[in-house]
Each structure stands twice: as structure tokens, then as C-alpha cells.
Amino acid sequence: MEKSFKYNRLAKDDAALLLVDHQAGLISLVQDFSPSEFKNNVLAVAACGVYFKLPTILTTSFENGPNGPLVPELKAMFPNAPYIARPGNINAWDNEEFVAAVKKSGRRQLIIAGVVTEVCVAFPALSALEEGYEVFVITDASGTFNEVTRHSAWLRMQAAGVQLLNWFGMACELHRDWRNDIEGLGTLFSNHIPNYRNLMTSYFTRSE
Amino acid sequence: MEKSFKYNRLAKDDAALLLVDHQAGLISLVQDFSPSEFKNNVLAVAACGVYFKLPTILTTSFENGPNGPLVPELKAMFPNAPYIARPGNINAWDNEEFVAAVKKSGRRQLIIAGVVTEVCVAFPALSALEEGYEVFVITDASGTFNEVTRHSAWLRMQAAGVQLLNWFGMACELHRDWRNDIEGLGTLFSNHIPNYRNLMTSYFTRSE
Amino acid sequence: MEKSFKYNRLAKDDAALLLVDHQAGLISLVQDFSPSEFKNNVLAVAACGVYFKLPTILTTSFENGPNGPLVPELKAMFPNAPYIARPGNINAWDNEEFVAAVKKSGRRQLIIAGVVTEVCVAFPALSALEEGYEVFVITDASGTFNEVTRHSAWLRMQAAGVQLLNWFGMACELHRDWRNDIEGLGTLFSNHIPNYRNLMTSYFTRSE
Amino acid sequence: MEKSFKYNRLAKDDAALLLVDHQAGLISLVQDFSPSEFKNNVLAVAACGVYFKLPTILTTSFENGPNGPLVPELKAMFPNAPYIARPGNINAWDNEEFVAAVKKSGRRQLIIAGVVTEVCVAFPALSALEEGYEVFVITDASGTFNEVTRHSAWLRMQAAGVQLLNWFGMACELHRDWRNDIEGLGTLFSNHIPNYRNLMTSYFTRSE
Amino acid sequence: MEKSFKYNRLAKDDAALLLVDHQAGLISLVQDFSPSEFKNNVLAVAACGVYFKLPTILTTSFENGPNGPLVPELKAMFPNAPYIARPGNINAWDNEEFVAAVKKSGRRQLIIAGVVTEVCVAFPALSALEEGYEVFVITDASGTFNEVTRHSAWLRMQAAGVQLLNWFGMACELHRDWRNDIEGLGTLFSNHIPNYRNLMTSYFTRSE
Amino acid sequence: MEKSFKYNRLAKDDAALLLVDHQAGLISLVQDFSPSEFKNNVLAVAACGVYFKLPTILTTSFENGPNGPLVPELKAMFPNAPYIARPGNINAWDNEEFVAAVKKSGRRQLIIAGVVTEVCVAFPALSALEEGYEVFVITDASGTFNEVTRHSAWLRMQAAGVQLLNWFGMACELHRDWRNDIEGLGTLFSNHIPNYRNLMTSYFTRSE
Amino acid sequence: MEKSFKYNRLAKDDAALLLVDHQAGLISLVQDFSPSEFKNNVLAVAACGVYFKLPTILTTSFENGPNGPLVPELKAMFPNAPYIARPGNINAWDNEEFVAAVKKSGRRQLIIAGVVTEVCVAFPALSALEEGYEVFVITDASGTFNEVTRHSAWLRMQAAGVQLLNWFGMACELHRDWRNDIEGLGTLFSNHIPNYRNLMTSYFTRSE
Amino acid sequence: MEKSFKYNRLAKDDAALLLVDHQAGLISLVQDFSPSEFKNNVLAVAACGVYFKLPTILTTSFENGPNGPLVPELKAMFPNAPYIARPGNINAWDNEEFVAAVKKSGRRQLIIAGVVTEVCVAFPALSALEEGYEVFVITDASGTFNEVTRHSAWLRMQAAGVQLLNWFGMACELHRDWRNDIEGLGTLFSNHIPNYRNLMTSYFTRSE
Numbered sequence A, B, C, D, E, F, G, H: 001m002e003k004s005f006k007y008n009r010l011a012k013d014d015a016a017l018l019l020v021d022h023q024a025g026l027i028s029l030v031q032d033f034s035p036s037e038f039k040n041n042v043l044a045v046a047a048c049g050v051y052f053k054l055p056t057i058l059t060t061s062f063e064n065g066p067n068g069p070l071v072p073e074l075k076a077m078f079p080n081a082p083y084i085a086r087p088g089n090i091n092a093w094d095n096e097e098f099v100a101a102v103k104k105s106g107r108r109q110l111i112i113a114g115v116v117t118e119v120c121v122a123f124p125a126l127s128a129l130e131e132g133y134e135v136f137v138i139t140d141a142s143g144t145f146n147e148v149t150r151h152s153a154w155l156r157m158q159a160a161g162v163q164l165l166n167w168f169g170m171a172c173e174l175h176r177d178w179r180n181d182i183e184g185l186g187t188l189f190s191n192h193i194p195n196y197r198n199l200m201t202s203y204f205t206r207s208e
Helices: A037-053 A072-077 A098-103 A117-130 A147-160 A167-175 A182-192 A194-208 B035-051 B072-077 B096-105 B115-129 B148-160 B169-175 B182-192 B194-207 C033-050 C072-077 C098-104 C117-130 C146-160 C166-175 C182-192 C195-207 D035-051 D070-075 D097-106 D118-130 D146-162 D167-175 D182-192 D195-206 E034-049 E070-078 E095-104 E117-130 E145-159 E167-175 E182-192 E194-207 F035-051 F071-079 F095-105 F117-130 F145-159 F165-175 F182-192 F194-207 G035-051 G070-079 G095-107 G115-128 G147-160 G167-175 G184-192 G195-207 H035-051 H072-077 H098-107 H117-128 H147-160 H167-175 H182-192 H194-207
Strands: A016-019 A056-061 A081-088 A110-113 A134-138 A163-165 B015-020 B056-061 B081-086 B109-114 B133-138 B163-165 C015-022 C055-063 C083-086 C110-113 C134-138 C163-165 D014-020 D057-062 D085-086 D109-114 D134-138 D161-167 E015-020 E056-061 E083-086 E108-116 E134-138 E163-165 F014-020 F056-061 F084-087 F109-113 F132-139 F163-165 G014-019 G056-061 G083-086 G107-116 G134-138 G163-165 H015-019 H056-061 H084-086 H109-114 H133-137 H163-165
Touching: A016 A037, A016 A098, A016 C117, A037 A056, A037 A072, A037 A110, A037 A167, A037 A182, A037 B035, A037 B194, A056 A098, A072 D109, A081 A098, A098 D195, A110 A117, A117 A134, A117 A147, A117 H167, A134 A167, A134 C134, A134 F095, A147 F145, A147 H147, A147 H163, A163 A167, A163 F145, A167 A182, A167 F145, A182 A194, A182 E095, A182 G070, A194 B035, A194 C195, A194 E194, B015 B096, B015 B115, B035 B056, B035 B072, B035 B109, B035 B169, B035 B182, B056 B096, B056 E194, B056 G163, B072 H167, B081 B096, B109 B115, B115 B133, B115 C166, B133 C110, B148 B163, B148 C146, B148 C163, B148 C166, B148 E145, B148 H117, B163 B169, B163 E145, B169 B182, B169 E117, B169 E145, B182 F109, B194 H194, C015 C033, C015 C098, C015 C117, C033 C072, C033 C110, C033 C166, C033 C182, C033 F035, C033 F194, C033 H084, C055 C098, C072 E167, C083 C098, C083 G115, C110 C117, C110 F165, C117 C134, C117 D167, C117 G056, C134 C166, C146 C163, C146 D146, C163 C166, C166 C182, C166 D085, C182 E194, D014 D035, D014 D097, D014 D118, D035 D057, D035 D070, D035 D109, D035 D182, D035 G035, D035 G195, D057 D097, D070 F194, D085 D097, D118 D146, D118 E167, D134 D167, D146 D161, D146 E145, D146 E167, D161 D167, D167 D182, D182 D195, D195 E194, D195 F194, D195 G035, E015 E034, E015 E095, E015 E194, E034 E056, E034 E070, E034 E108, E034 E167, E034 E182, E034 H035, E034 H194, E056 E095, E083 E095, E108 E117, E117 E134, E117 E145, E117 F084, E134 E167, E145 E163, E163 E167, E167 E182, E194 G195, E194 H035, F014 F035, F014 F095, F014 F117, F035 F056, F035 F071, F035 F109, F035 F182, F056 F095, F095 F182, F109 F117, F117 F132, F117 F145, F132 F165, F145 F163, F163 F165, F163 G147, F165 F182, F165 G115, F165 G147, F182 F194, G014 G035, G014 G095, G035 G056, G035 G070, G035 G107, G035 G184, G056 G095, G083 G095, G107 G115, G115 G134, G115 G147, G134 G167, G147 G163, G147 H147, G163 G167, G163 H072, G163 H147, G167 G184, G167 H117, G167 H147, G184 G195, H015 H035, H015 H098, H015 H117, H035 H056, H035 H109, H035 H167, H035 H182, H056 H098, H084 H098, H109 H117, H117 H133, H117 H147, H133 H167, H147 H163, H163 H167, H182 H194
Parallel strands: A016 A056, A016 A110, A056 A081, A110 A134, A134 A163, B015 B056, B015 B109, B056 B081, B109 B133, B133 B163, C015 C055, C015 C110, C055 C083, C110 C134, C134 C163, D014 D057, D014 D109, D057 D085, D109 D134, D134 D161, E015 E056, E015 E108, E056 E083, E108 E134, E134 E163, F014 F056, F014 F109, F056 F084, F109 F132, F132 F163, G014 G056, G014 G107, G056 G083, G107 G134, G134 G163, H015 H056, H015 H109, H056 H084, H109 H133, H133 H163
Antiparallel strands: none
């Protein structure tokens, strides 16, 4: 059998997490997810960053203007992460400090989520890909104006070689094996997947 | 001008809250809302019950079977509320203990949310209406199998005289005036309306 | 409190089931449900008829022409039910034999499902209503060309006083109390609600 | 049993058909149906008018301006029908000539279809209702800007007492019994319901 | 023929326009319309107010907080209109100054649009109805969190007797006859209905 | 003409079927299909496995926990198939026993369906592709949380070289020619495509 | 500039049209288009075949069984076209007579439309591609069970190199220049694009 | 790390803007966007052309026929742009004058928007790609008959190498850094993104 495809698989020790422009103003522009779902997804991807101890980089665009401040939850979850408040670069990769932080992480896999998908996510994704990184975009923690825009942004990124996956896929690909930590992963899922929490509630109630 | 319509308006001192069958198993049947949205809405309506100090009644159906236990958050939020684990009555209003608890509340307005909409919500709603109560169904904290079912359940209830409104409408109709407690209402909204939280984040950041 | 609304509630001893024109050709016109869902719903409402021992009447329109024969499952489930193959009346209520069969059932509540909603269901529903029957249309076992048509048919029927509900609501309203027969109702749900079956599978596996 | 509802049923000898403002310009504003579906529905309701020999009235609004001429097919199908090119009245019922034509028809049931639903249909529907006519709006041969608008127009008309139904429901309610003319009705359906034509094709092929 | 329905028809000399809480912050919560569509609709209903010289009342809720200021366009279009910045009343009708302004207008028909539908629109609509006003809610210039919420708000208002219609229906019902001012109405449509503008562009180009 | 594309076509003697994690708990998380449709599709793909005598491998993840047991129907349909209850590996391909079973089948084409799409299906699909297998994912027997997740999972798999097709496409590509067994294929379709069953019912009724 | 992409553009003298399995029974399975739209699209692509004088091949599968006869309109439009009633091959390309007819056409571009998309269209499309043909699938004249199936079928074909386009794109790519025949192309569009017909009606009315 | 992907990034000095066939008649055919949204998007992409001083080329097809004149706004925004009224070529790239204008711009990146997507946009996009240009299609300023058509047109273009992005992505990719002109970009967004305008209104109100 011929073996031409290489499965670039997320690995805890290879990956860094980039959270781009999840700012109070910009998030209010997002309409391709319901606000409750989007909030949950963003917090879930951040919780993955914490849980898997991924080097994480926060960045914002123009946070003193209408775009607004980073949502406080993210700042609180990563108190020691590099935080690059970009003064003007729209593509985070155009910001030297940001790229330096990425390089300092020493990771070759970049997991990116942000607002809005076709700009704050797609631009650094394409730039990083050109630099040779493996790029994974978390599709359900990246939001934009509407579904038409999301769809075209995905097609542009797919064509370039970005791997598209949701936060749950990211968590599972990083964790590899439930036995590495059953309780930890279960808690992560329970906190961010209401129906998984329901399964656990029913299960543990019955097991008592 | 003729005045034939009477606006039966929710009032803090007239209303009781009935949370019907939000059980771990039954909620997993709900597909007319995304799970994250539905969870948020259910917790929001419960938070309204706490905030407005509404007499609240919890009830479940067959909780030792596949329907599963009440979701723990609700039990925790109303530790002292009447809790009627119905042994078999599908319509909660067929359970004497439940009706007694309603009557004991002394309220004439009943706010009902539950799972599933066309049964656990609609049946007691119609029964209570027949008894002369004013009935308000919280549409976004009541879930069911799909949108077709929801739609027909709503039309049946509307025709009977049920008032349909979402949890936000309920909160606003109960609160009447921001000046009664600006911070309290703001916190309620901030906790359950992500984009309202964003507005507050931007506002208070700028005001500092 | 004023008591002006009367809750006309389905009761096993008051209701008859009318299955109208679920014919192989006509069903292929239905596009407001996916075929798998619709088939499941029709068989579920029929299973309710059997389970609750409702007097059931089958009728078809022009079954030797393009409309096609009654789907064989329904015939098989009700081998002894009155079966009125209408030679031409579009509104089943215009057929004397059909009305005679309804009257012979002695029931005052008529549960109707059929194809297509705005004709084969709505016409006899409106006629029966005029005759003073309480009429319940099973919304998810009645199909039509598209959602626009369904929606307008529902509004016409709602305005006339038809009660709209799905088969699950019908089953629950008829059964009243799980204790009347836990296993029977559970089996009915397990056979026609895949996620309820899943709940039962998990529950009984754990309970073993 | 109480008999309070009266089923006002369409009857060939009681009904007139009013086709309002199906003009080339106005139809291009319709987006709550795909153009092919809408065209088919409009021609179908017109074909019903011809087939059932309903007194039919055509009217247009400002047809020398941007609203454009009546679509030629309708004019061709009713060469002898009263044709009222309203010089300015938006509500056709405000036009004396139009009302005179309606009255001259001697019918008490008015079937209305037109463009756009909330204006050209709803206005004369409400006016006619006030005059004591029974009014039937053909929902799928009446189009408007989008589904939100359609939905609110339907609710306004439903509340007033308009009966909402699609062209197929209209045809069936008028025809009453296939035996009145099997071939004629079959042809009507075959021409305007592609899947019914398919049923007939298969049926007659096999019967040969 | 029986004449039981009364068509309460909008009339220029009977109607007042109430624009409720179209504030920069609150509008960002609206997700049942795309932002471009909603902006267009709100400006259109305002343009109708100006064009038909309707007494117009502006009101806001808590405009110094997160809800944000009235969108500047509305203020600019009605520089002399009563402007009631409510300090805390959620239901505008609870504000004496607002009700006084309504009464001072001398009108018995109230046209209401606002944000969000189930609160800022529905509450004063129901209150005004109780006071005997004829109430018309402009459905496409009133926005809310999602379609579920909109739908239940509409059903609550419909049941109470509110007439639901879009801004175009409002304009047409007020104008009555194109001949009253062809150019004025045409300009209004051209400014807010892009495809009507296209019809006019094509028409006048050809007519030159 | 240039011939660069190679059509890797499913063949009965080259293909194995892998059913991954269709467990009672996990299936309750699936919301990108209605439950009835999904159940039908899963049973259909399994029926294909039986009918075409494909080597079939069953696997589950953590079946003693909240994920729940394999749905009993699948176990019953493949009583002798290798059944690998993975103790912890999320990607089935990380389980040596599973890969050994795949290798033992001797097939180079792997047909995969499972729950959830982006994890239980996509991970082994990508791993197998890297190993040189031809991989076919059955899109309608693989479910996940919502359509956004499905869409991104598909794009990731498409980019890697997975062939996406539904169970009906799989059946037809394997069967090649109706004449190989008309009755068998017809029965398969009749059991799982309600409208195909309707076609057969009408056909055979007429042919009698 | 680098020139690596070659635009394989449809040309009248290079293309043949293959209409696969548009049979009365199979078409009734199509639910990813409304029946009226689908019928229009199929007739439109056929009308293109006639208008552009493309060598056209008709084929059916099992037309004496439940799949039903070819829709009569297509047979009538191509009385002299090769018509291959396949006795059993599901993939038309497996039928020697069909492939011979394709080869005899001498064309290197194959335009394919059929029912259902993922089988009757995709299979010969992939086979022809492997043989070195340029393949164009007419997406809106090819129908299937639902949108999920369509979407995966498209992705499979896109990955293989099929060019996806609708019938209008096909017509325009073939025609190249309006001046080749203004009236002919206009008639084609007028017959199958209702809003284009409306544009023409308005235009020619004004030009008179 | 391997670097095989090259990010062809829009640059102000490399790009030209091609606006193809935004004509009053053709735009009325567009139904994959609401008219208000589409108008806004088209004017936004044009405003980007003006703001970034991109060489811009306007072209129309058959503007004296039913397709109608260019929408006047575009002509007014680019009074000095090359304007090629194509007498018959459907693919603008088949028009020598058009290609000459493109070449004269000296740009290697072509940004294309137009009506309809699969023809007026896709054809010149594919032709330009073949000529070695980098091609960017503005997805939300290009409209067509429906979403099915749009989707297949996008897949065809993606496969060929077209980069798909919305006007906002285009603006951001061209601008690179807010500091290049904060006020200018802010104004552009404020004019065409209503919720961004709201953010600015709230921000500047608070900052005063």
C-alpha cells in the first residue's frame, strides 16, 4: 500500500495555544454561533489549554478602542501567559512580539482560535503555515459575522493546509487515552458539554 | 376607547415558579435547543426564581428510572423548596402533593418551565389554567424533541390562554424598574446573557 | 379566580383514532419530515392505538389509482378495524360509511393523523369539530408537501379549535400515570424514541 | 355535544377568485419562495380558477410604473375576466370598480392570492372580512420579501378570521369528490405537482 | 352576511409612532435579523414616521449604562420629538412622562417598534392595549435574541390583540393611494427596498 | 486524454467495515441528525455489512462508564465479529488489538462509521490513511454534536484523502449490479428507505 | 507570473450530455430540492442539450421495476438520442453500451446530471474522470435524499477533480457570447428562470 | 520545518478591483443574500476600492437589455474607472478591452465581485487564474440564485485555486495595521457594519 498522507496529529508536547482577539466588543459582532454556545466553546478551548498545560499566548487588537478589553475570564485563566496587546497590527503574525512569543514556546503545532474567523484567525493561520508550522484552527471557538463568511474562511484555510477541528476534537486528540487521567478529562467534558454532564450524573447516581 | 383586554402581568408577589422534570435523562432528549443554550436558559430561569424570591416547586417524574435524577444544580439552588418526586403521574397536576404545594404558595400566577414542553409543561399548564390560574410558560427553558413538536405545543397552549415568554421577558416583567436593584439585575443578566456581559465589561472598563 | 377555560383532555375511554390516507403513493409526496422520521411517527401513533386499545378506523382515498395502497404495516396492525376505502370523497367525513364507523365507536374525542395535512387531516378535523367532537390532530404523524403548507394548515385548524399535539403528547395524555403499566409504556417509547431506548439501555445495563 | 364551530367550506358555486398584483416587477421582490416554486403555485391557483369555473377578477397596481405589467400567463388564462388596473389604490378594496366586480360575482366566499402578502393580499382580505365575506388566502400563491414578513402577515390575518390554505387544499375543498371528474383533477395535479405526475407516470405505465 | 370583524386600519391622522430603546448597546444583542437588515428596517420605520408626519415619541432605557445611547440617526431624524430617557422603568408605559406624551399626541392608534421585542415592545404594547388603544407592532423593526424568543413574543401579542405587520405594510396602509404622492412614496421605497430601487432604476432608464 | 485520477472504488472483497463507538450514551450526544434518522442509518450500514459479508469489527470506548454500552442491535447483528472494548484509547487505531483485527481482515479498504464524527471516526480514518489504507467514511451513520462540527470534520478528512459517502452510496458501490441479487438489495432498501419501500409497495401491488 | 492552473472550459463542440436515471420512481426519492425546482432544473439542463445540440445520452436503471420509467418529457426532447435501459449496472459506466455511446460521441467533456447524486451521478463521474474525460456535474439537476448526502457527494467529487456547476453556469459557459444568438438564449432563460422572464416582460413592455 | 505553502496576501499596491455586472436587473435575481445585506456588501467592497485607491474596473453585460443598467451608486463612486459595457461576452475575460484594462492596471492580484457568482464571477476568476494572476473572490458581494448554486460555485473556484474571502477580510488584509489610518478604517467599518458602528457610538459617547 502507498503511504503518501502524513497525519499531523496534535500532541501535548508539540502544541501551543493562541487565543486571538476574544475581546468584549469584537465578540458582540459574532453571529454564526448563539452567544451562549460561543462563550461555552471559548471557555472550553481555554480550559483545554490549562488542562493540557499548553504554552498559551493571549493577544488583543486595539483594546482601548471600540474593540473592547479581552474578556476577563481568559485573562484570569492565564495569568502568566504572554499577553500581547497589539497596538495596530491586524494580523497578529505581523507583530514581532507575538511571533517571538510563539517561537519562544518551542512548539511546532499551533492551535488557533479567535474573533473574527476570517481575519484574526485566518491571517495568522496562513502566516504560520507559510513559516512551516502545523496549524489547527478551532472552528467552534472562532466566530464571525454570519455563516457565509465562516464558510468561505474555512474553504480558504482548508485549501492552504490548515486542519479544522472543534474544541472537543482538540481535547481528544491531545489526551490520547482516557487512562492518562479519567477524572480530569471527565471534569473538562462535564463542565462544557451539558449532555455529557447529564450522562455522568445518571451514571454516578446509579452507581452509588 | 373600548377596554376589553386585561394585561395579566407578572408580579413578584403574585407568582410562583414550577420547575418540572429537568432530569438528566429527559434533558438528553431535548433537541430544539443546543445543549449549551438550553442549560443556560434553565439556570437563568432558576436564578430568576432565587433572585425574585419566588415560591418555587421542584418536581420530577420517575427519577429512579431512565428519566434520571434532577440536574444537581437545580436541587442546589433551591435546597428548601418543596420537591415532589412523582411516583408515576405524568401530569404534575394529577399529583395531589404537587397541587397542594402550589396552593400553599398562595400565588395566582404560575410560571412553568420543564422538559418536555408538550407534556411536562403543557399538561400542568392546561390543568392550572382550567383551575383559574394565570399561566406563563417560559419558552426557552422548556425543551422537547424538535421544532415541529415545540411549535404545535405552543399553538395548543396559546389557544388555551397560556402566556408564552422567554426567561428574559419574565425577569423584566417581574423587576419592573431597574432602580429597584440595578446591581442585582445587572448581575443576573451578566451571568446568563454573554453579550450583555460584554456590554458591561466594555462599559465599566471605560468608566474606570 | 375565574375559570373559563376547559381542558379537554384525551382519555382512553373517550377517544377514537382515525388514520387517514397513509398510502404508499401519497406518503411519497410528504416532504415536511424526513422519510425515516415520518415512518417512525406514523407507526408510533398506530402503536399507541393498539396499546391503548383505541377504536381505530382506517380509510384510504382511491387506493387503486396513483395514490397507492395503504402501507401494509398499518393494515397488519389493525386487522379488525373498520377499513373504508373511499371511492372518491376527498374529505373522509363526506363518506357516510366513515362517519357511521366514527359514530359507532361511541367516542367523543377524535385523534386524527393522515396524509396530506391540509386536506386528508384538516377537512375531517374541521367537519368533526362542526359536529361537536373534540378533535386532536397528531402533528408529527401528518405530513404534507413542505413546511409552508404545514404551517398554514396548522393555523387554520388552530383557529377552528383543533388541539395540535405530537404522538408522544398523545401517548402521555392517554396514559396518565406510569404506574398503570410501566413496562408497556416503556416498551412503546423504546420502540419509537431512539434516545429513550438509549436511556433505558444504559439504565438497565447499570442496574444489572 | 356542543356545536359552536361552523366550518365555512369552500364551494364551487359560492366562491370567487381574486388575483391581486401578480406583476412582473412586484414578483421579483418575492423571496419567501424560490421563483420556480412560486411561479408554479401562482399558475396552479389560476388553473384551479379555470378548472372550477370560478368567477375570477384580475387587478394590478400602477402597472405602467416600476411594478410592471401583469404576468402574461394570467392575462391569457382569463381573457374575459374583469381586469381592474388600479390607478393608485393600494388596497384593491378601496377601488370601487374592483368591489363592484366582486359584488357582481354574487359570491360570498373570496379566494385571494397576490403579491405582496402583507399588503396586496392582507388589505383586501381584511376589508372583505369586515364586509362579511368568508375569506380564504392561498398562502403558497402569495409571496413577500421574506419569511419574517410572511409569518407576521399570516398571524394578523388569522387573528381576523381569514382561513389560510394552500392551492392544493383549495382544489381539494372545491372538488369534494374525485368521481366528479377524475381525469380533470388528475390533470390539474399532474401539471402542478411534479411528484404526483411521477406517481401517475408509474401507475399508468404499469397499468398498460 | 354577518359583519363581526372590524378592520382597525392604520390612518395617518389616527396614528402615533413609538420608537422604544433602539440603543447602541441593546441593538448589539439582536440576532433574529442580520445587522444590515435590521438597521435598514429601523431607519425605514423612522422614515415612515417623518414622511407621514406621525407624532413620534423616542424613549430609552438607562442610556448612561451598558444599554448605550440612542442610535444617533434616530435622534437626528426627530429633533423635536418628545424624548423620554427613562431612568429605570423597563415598561415604557410605567413611565408617566411617556404616557403623557402618548396622550398628548391625541392619537388612538399606536405603532410600536423597539429592542428587544418581548420586553421593550411587548410590554408597552400590552399596556396600551389594556388602555384601549389600537396597537400595531412593526415586526421587522423590532429585534431580539433569537427566533425562538421572537416567535413566542409574537404569539403572546397576537393573543392579546396586537396587530403584527412589517414596515412596508405600515407604509402602505398609511398611504392608501399612490396618487397621494407618487414621488414621495417611491423615494421611501427606493431608499429602503434595494430591489424596488432596482425596479425603478431599470424603469426610469428605459423611459428616458 | 490524461489519466491522473484513480477511482478507488469500494469492492466487496477488498473492504472491511469498522463500527466505532455506537454506544448508548455517546449516541445521545448526536444532534446533527434526528434520532430516528440516525438510528435508521446506523442500522442500514450494519445491514450492509451483513448483506455484503464484509469483515466487520466492533469497538467501544470505556463502555462501563458514562459512554454506555454498545447499542444491542449492533452486537446482535455481528455475534461473531471481533469486538474490541477499548479500555482507554480514544483513537481506535492506537489500540493494538483493533489494528491487529483490521490487519487480520486482509482488506485494504476500510469503511468507517461511528460516534462522534470528528473523533471516533476521524482519528482512525486519518491513522489508517497514513498506513496506506483506502478510507471511506459513511457520513450519515456518523454523528456529532452539531452541523458546524460535522462540517469541519468533513473538511479535515476530505483534505487528507478520505472518501465521504452515505450508506446508500456504499451499498450501491459494493453491489455493482442489481442482477447479482435483485431481491436481496431490494429488501435492504425496503427496510431502510421508507420511500423506496413505498415504491415497491405500489409496484408489486399493481403487478399482482 | 506562474501559470499552473488550466481552465477546462465547457465548449459546445467538446461536450456531451449524459442524463442518468431521471425516472419517475427515483425522482420521488429526491428531497434536497423542492419538486417544482428540481423539475424545472432537469428540464432546463435538457433544454440546454437541445439548444446547444450536444450529443446526448439517456440511460435508466431497471426501468421496469419500482424505479419507474424515464420521465416522458426527457424521452420526448431527445427522440433520437441513444437510450440505454441498463438491465442491472448501477454505475452506468459499467455498461458497455453506455460507454460505447459516450465514446462514439467523440467528445472529451462530459456533462452529467442524474438521480441520485451520490450514485447515479457520482459513480459514472468518477469512472469517466479515471478514463481521462473532463467531467462537469450539474448540481441543481442532480438530486438525492437530503442535503447531508448531497454535501458529502459533492466533496467526494470535488476531491476527485469533478467540476461542479449549475445548469445556468453550464448554459453560459457553452454560449460564450450573447451575440451568438440573443433570442435563443433569452428564450431558454425566460422558460426556466421565472425572474429573468419577469425582467424580459418588463423590458419588452416598456420598449414597445 | 518544511515550508511548502505560500501565503499570497492581498497588498494595496498589488491588487486591482473588478466589479462585474452589478446591474439593476441581474441583482434582482440574487436570492442567496437578503437584498439589504447584499446591497450593503456591494457598497462596502466598492468603498474599499475607493479607500485603498485600488485600480478599479467596472463592467456590464448587455446593459441595454433586461439585465439593466449598472446600479448608479457604483458608477458614481468610480467616475473615472474604466467602464467596459460588454456587448455580448458573458465571461468578461473574453472581452479584449476588459483584459487590456486589467493588464494596464499592472496589478497581479485581482479582487473580483459580481453577479451572478457562478458565471460573472467564476468565469473571469478561472480565466485570470489560468493567466497566472492571484485571484480573490469577495464572497459576500457576489450573489446568485440560491445557496445550492453558491456552494457549488465556491467549490469549483476553491479547487482551481481562487482565494475566497468576504469584504471585511479583504479590507483587513489590505490595511495591515490600524495605525496606517485609524479614522479612515473606522469610518469604513462604521458605514458598513452596523454593530461596529454601535460599538463606536457607545465608545465615543463614554469617552466624551
